[in-house]
Amino acid sequence: MLPAPDAEEARRLLQDELAKSAYVEAQPNIVERILGDLLRSIVDLLDGMRGLGAGPGTLVLAVGAALVVVVAVLLVRPRLNARGRRPEAGVFDDGVRRSAAFHRSRASALATDGDWNGAVAEVLRAVIRSAEERVVIEEQPGRTATEAALQLGGAFPSLSSDITWLADRFNETHYGSGAATGEDYRRASSLDGRLTAERPSAAGTATTPAAPR
Numbered sequence: 015m016l017p018a019p020d021a022e023e024a025r026r027l028l029q030d031e032l033a034k035s036a037y038v039e040a041q042p043n044i045v046e047r048i049l050g051d052l053l054r055s056i057v058d059l060l061d062g063m064r065g066l067g068a069g070p071g072t073l074v075l076a077v078g079a080a081l082v083v084v085v086a087v088l089l090v091r092p093r094l095n096a097r098g099r100r101p102e103a104g105v106f107d108d109g110v111r112r113s114a115a116f117h118r119s120r121a122s123a124l125a126t127d128g129d130w131n132g133a134v135a136e137v138l139r140a141v142i143r144s145a146e147e148r149v150v151i152e153e154q155p156g157r158t159a160t161e162a163a164l165q166l167g168g169a170f171p172s173l174s175s176d177i178t179w180l181a182d183r184f185n186e187t188h189y190g191s192g193a194a195t196g197e198d199y200r201r202a203s204s205l206d207g208r209l210t211a212e213r214p215s216a217a218g219t220a221t222t223p224a225a226p227r
Contacts, residue, residue, distance in 0.1 A: 103156075103158065103189075104155070104156040104157055104158060105135075105138060105139055105142060105157060105158065105159050105162060105184070106139060106142075106155075106157075112139075112143070113143060113147070114140045114141075114143040114144035114147055115140075117136045117137070117139040117140035117143055118136070118137070118140045118206070120136045121133045121134075121136035121137045121140060121199070121203070124136060125196070125199050130187075130193070130194035130195055130196060130198060130199050131187040131188065131193065131194045133194070133199045133202075134180070134183055134184060134187060134194040134198050134199055134202050135184055135187070135188050137180070137199065137202040137203055137205075137206055138159060138162070138180055138181065138184045138202070140206055141162075141166070141177075141180065141205070141206050141209055142157070142162050142166070144206070144209065144210060145166055145169065145209070145214075148214075150166070150169045150214045151165045151166065151169065159180075159181040159182075159184045159185055159188075160181055160185070162177075162181060163177050163178045163180070163181035163182075166209075168215070169214040169215055170209060170212055170214060170215065171215055172212070173205065173208060173209060173212065176201075176205045176208075177205070177209075179201075180201075180202050180205055183198055183202070
């Protein structure tokens with residue numbers, strides 16, 4: 015177990031955490047404002063204790079301050095990360111129409127280079143383009159990953175959960191701060207193969223309306 019920080023160390027940890035740009039730039043909600051006020055109050059308290067000896071009371075406050083830092087990070091950081099995420103846009107964002115085979119080849123090349131984010135994105139593009147080429151879904155400029163998952167899930171209900179996973183993974187790694195792995199790429203490629211071999215449901219062919227935005 016790591017030794018508990020003393021009052022000076024706890025004060026420094028609090029000040030360093032509050033000084034991070036994510037806290038300064040983010041517009042806090044009421045919970046975050048309360049947490050921020052609490053953290054700053056503890057900093058002021060520890061500042062007032064700097065001249066005191068490291069007695070039992072000081073140790074208790076220092077440990078308590080460290081726990082508050084942990085709680086604050088756990089509660090606030092996810093919201094800050096979500097705010098840094100770009101809005102979801104179309105999966106094919108360069109306006110150039112390429113074949114499913116092209117996107118599969120591109121995915122393989124990126125995977126060879128260890129670019130798992132790019133490889134997963136290209137697999138999703140291959141899945142969508144393949145469904146368009148098979149006239150399972152209609153071509154739809156600006157279609158998002160979420161829309162594609164809804165449409166493809168209707169055409170392939172037995173694989174809908176995996177399709178949703180792939181769309182979510184695309185959004186997390188392409189628009190958010192997520193990082194794909196080799197396992198993600200292999201799972202995505204396996205899904206592409208299963209979709210290619212699967213016959214679509216009669217209720218989910220190209221007549222399926224686009225998902226609402």
